[in-house]
Amino acid sequence: MVNVKIVNNMMFNFNQKGMNNPIMGMYNQQNQMNGMMMDETAQNLKNIIQPYENRIRELEEIIKQKDFEILVLKQKLNNNNLNNNNMNPMMINMNMNPMDVMMGNMNQQMKYKGKEISLKIILGNNIESIKCFIHDKASIIEEKYKLNEGCLTFNYNPINDELTIGENGFFNDSFIYVKYNIINITFENSQGLYFPICLSDDCPLDIALINYLMRLGRLEDRINRAIIFLYNACELKIGDKTPIKEIFSGSPNPRVVVQMK
Numbered sequence: 001m002v003n004v005k006i007v008n009n010m011m012f013n014f015n016q017k018g019m020n021n022p023i024m025g026m027y028n029q030q031n032q033m034n035g036m037m038m039d040e041t042a043q044n045l046k047n048i049i050q051p052y053e054n055r056i057r058e059l060e061e062i063i064k065q066k067d068f069e070i071l072v073l074k075q076k077l078n079n080n081n082l083n084n085n086n087m088n089p090m091m092i093n094m095n096m097n098p099m100d101v102m103m104g105n106m107n108q109q110m111k112y113k114g115k116e117i118s119l120k121i122i123l124g125n126n127i128e129s130i131k132c133f134i135h136d137k138a139s140i141i142e143e144k145y146k147l148n149e150g151c152l153t154f155n156y157n158p159i160n161d162e163l164t165i166g167e168n169g170f171f172n173d174s175f176i177y178v179k180y181n182i183i184n185i186t187f188e189n190s191q192g193l194y195f196p197i198c199l200s201d202d203c204p205l206d207i208a209l210i211n212y213l214m215r216l217g218r219l220e221d222r223i224n225r226a227i228i229f230l231y232n233a234c235e236l237k238i239g240d241k242t243p244i245k246e247i248f249s250g251s252p253n254p255r256v257v258v259q260m261k
Contacts, residue, residue: 119170121145121152123178134166141165141176150178156203157211158182183244183251187212187229189258201245209238212258230257 113133119141121128130144139161141152152159154176159168170176179200185208187195195216199208209229218227229236231254236247248254 114166117165117170117172117174119165119174119176121176121178123150132165132170134164134170136165137161138163138165138168138170147178150180151182151200153177153179153182153200156199156207158198158200181245183248184253185212185244185248186253186255187258188255190260199244202243205236205240205242205244205247206238208244209236226261228259228261230259231255 114135116131116133118129118131121130121141128145130141132140132144138159141147141159142161145152154168154170154174158179159176177200179202181201182198183201183203184196184198187197189195195212197208197211197215199211213227229238231247236256240247
């Protein structure tokens with residue numbers, strides 16, 4: 001009769017040695033394989049990421065270097081600003097690109113001369129265009145036009161050479177006329193005050209009288225008719241379009257009396 005206990009022990013031992021050990025070995029081998037695969041995957045990922053990490057470190061170093069350079073340049077700029085008044089402009093230009101110097105000069109010119117405009121000079125049937133800057137002295141118009149005789153007028157008023165283009169009231173495509181006869185009208189009020197106005201002799205009387213009222217800030221008197229103008233005891237009426245050369249019979253210096261009604 002077989003001893004059941006012995007058989008059981010043999011089967012247990014068999015299971016332990018014959019069955020359990022190979023299975024555990026297989027598990028261990030699988031774990032080792034999995035570990036090797038994980039290590040290989042991690043290494044592959046590391047190989048892929050490594051160049052980017054290296055590039056990031058390089059860029060960080062570059063940024064640090066640039067930050068330092070910016071700091072140095074700012075300090076130099078502050079020092080230059082402090083010494084700016086003592087620096088020679090010619091020395092500055094020597095260290096600059098010629099194109100930068102030219103553009104700087106153009107910008108500086110635009111800053112001080114203002115906007116460039118075109119003016120049309122009219123003499124009879126001839127029209128000539130010239131370009132000027134708004135802050136140029138008006139005398140430059142005569143220079144560019146090469147005026148030999150006559151007088152340049154704008155809205156019948158002779159141009160004031162001492163004022164700028166803008167101060168004379170010019171705008172782009174303004175018409176400037178060459179005139180040869182100018183009449184100097186002296187307006188005299190009841191207080192004995194004199195106010196001279198120079199106009200070209202083709203100026204309508206209406207414009208001449210309005211010119212006077214505008215310069216004195218009395219334009220509302222034209223509407224209210226609270227003021228009258230007399231020349232040789234004859235009333236000059238606002239609205240009369242007759243040229244002043246006909247009104248004043250060629251007199252270069254007529255005197256007009258101004259009275260309040």
